[in-house]
Amino acid sequence: MKRLDYLTAGESHGPQLTAIIRGVPAGLYLSADYINRDLARRQQGYGRGARMKIEKDTVQIVGGVRKGYTLGSPIALVITNQDYQVWREQMDPEPGQLDDQRVVTRPRPGHADLPGVLKFGQRDARNILERASARETAARVAVGSICRRLLEEFGISIFSHVVNIGGIRVNTKGLDFETIRTCAENSDLRVARPEVESQMKELIRKAKENGDTVGGVYEVIATGVPVGLGNTMNWDEKLDARLAYGLMSCQAIKGVSVGMGFDVADNLGSSVHDPIAFTDDPAERERLVRERGRGPSGGFFHLSNNAGGIEGGMSNGEPIIVRAVMKPIATLMRPLQSVDLKTKDSFEAVRERSDVCAVPAAAVVGEAIVAFVLAQAFLEKFGGDSVAEIKANYCNYIEYLDAY
Template sequence: MLRFLDAGESHGRALIAVVDGFPSNFKIDMGNINEELKRRQMGYGRGKRMSIEQDAVEIWSGVRGSITTANPLTLIIYNKDYKNWKELINTEADEKEKITVPRPGHGDLVGYFKYKTGDIRDVIERTSARETAIRTAVGAVCKQMLKSLGIKIRSQVIEIAGIKEEKQDLFNDKVYDIINKSEVKCFNKKVEEKIKKRIDEAAIKGDTLGGAVHISINGMFIGLGSYTQWDKKLDGILSHAIMSLQGIKGVAFGEGINTEMTGVDFNDEIYIEKGNIKRRTNHCGGIEAGVSNGENIEITAYMKPIPSVKKGIDSIDLKKMINVKSRYERSDVCAVIPAAVVLENICAYEILNEILKQFPCSDFDTLQEQINKHKDYILKYMEE
């Protein structure tokens, strides 16, 4: 199985992750990881931080050349903005510099009382979405291995500030190419223009916007996950990971939030065609009883508006204990678009981790053999 810890702070020297359990004999494409990092930095409504950083990852251990050795992978991304914050980060804050006005909706208030450092700056440095850069790098390595196993993960923005777009077939390459090149990760150009206009309006008002992302996982085989214990269910595992992303407040699989459908309509009918098991629909989103059923895994994640609101909203000064307006930290107007890229990579890590739990091995070739054997068993059953 995989496990990783990441460290580093928003304005610190670097972001670091150590990934343990990654199989040997897999060729890592560094250019591909950096392309994922570049995708994370793009999108309409991004803040000034993205014009400073040009993220690129280095791998300090776990590879020989570009081939994995099964030793822990150490990934590092340097923060270019560190030079502007070096003095502040490396010295103890005096009373005048301490931040004591929390932003509602952020980790400022809860972190202030939980860790008792007396300065919200210490909370900001770790709760910042800057941490998602290293999580994206970890997921990008996993996504490469999944692709070699025939599993692809793609995403689309389906709503920002109430402006909605229909979910598309993300594995139609022509359709996805349009989405991937879009500044708002949408297919419909009219919807894109409406969203960009809405983001511009929010920026002028000093406000922020939330929305929803559709993630689709293709190439899944039957049988990943388990119903034997509550913490082994695949949709539960993915939900936990997705909800851990900054700003995500809800997650649904398939048509899971549709309360109007009846059992006859919702549950995906099964039939046999030319010896193959097929589904008429995929309302369950590719997972039944916590186990993948061979259909695409379809997920929708819902993101709230960013709490760094330039206009300011009601808050308090924790030092003076008076009512004030919230302060402003440099941030995006809308982070839904980059969140889509981060979510792809978060899901990639979790899917690969579950695969390695089910098919324990130390090297990539053995992993491929075990998965192919499992797929052959399913095909043989259908042929019989």
């Protein structure tokens, strides 16, 4: 069986973004509206650039789904770039002359421009930046949305919140998952403590005023994940490694941590590792699922979750908790020094229309990436050609765990 997999194509100002996802089982209920909700969430957030106001992304499902149900064939998605008409002259795929005046010869620091032109033998940095742009993440959010829909069928739920913007941290200790989720969803910056939001907005506003930009950290949480996703036996199947790879593959993400992350370095083992406990009381098991976001694990559970739900590269039944750090947006309105590709003279880099802070949007992309990695690992464990077959496999596993 081929692993769940996807490919995206399309340039930032080209006609459209395209994604093809293969390995989605037959019989999954899916609609464009469902995906559009996530696409809209990606476009929100205080500190975004003008493009988010110009374009409202919507997806068209053009393959793999019939009358609202997946067929088991590759699913093809299209997101039209609504300002393509403005860019048509420059971005038309058909043969034609480029306007010399509009060739980008000044690579922007912090972007793919310079390594890209040198690697691909290009003289116009637009041939690189169009694809390197985080516009591509719209396609990934659409793919992630399909994975989220699949995981929902099995009680797995994924949400995100922002925990740091420009050094202003959000302390979520004492908040339950439902509060974090609803507060983040209602916040312009996806933060769970509304009192911190105004401080962050002020920081972003000041950065914008000074032609500068801001980064931060987001957290993604997945609840209801059963024990045993991922694989300890082979390096490339480990769940934590795959989540880190996926999240790092997102534009501007410079680090990923799982659970307590880098804080483990400041603590002794006795306060890092999560003690194991067991209950055979069905009501207690139900409470752990409801209140602590645990997945099925046959009554075994941990007294804390510093490991972020992963031990030995496998899910351990606790909620999966991962964080990713996003660098400040590289395009500054007060541009940094760069060198002209043609003349080799020093210049101030060109500006593209740009965000000041996109950490809340990156968090939504992070959800999509986590959804994809978990769906892939889920199908490896329970895979079948239809949702019904996977449900039978899943129920069989739960019965086995309960009887263990």
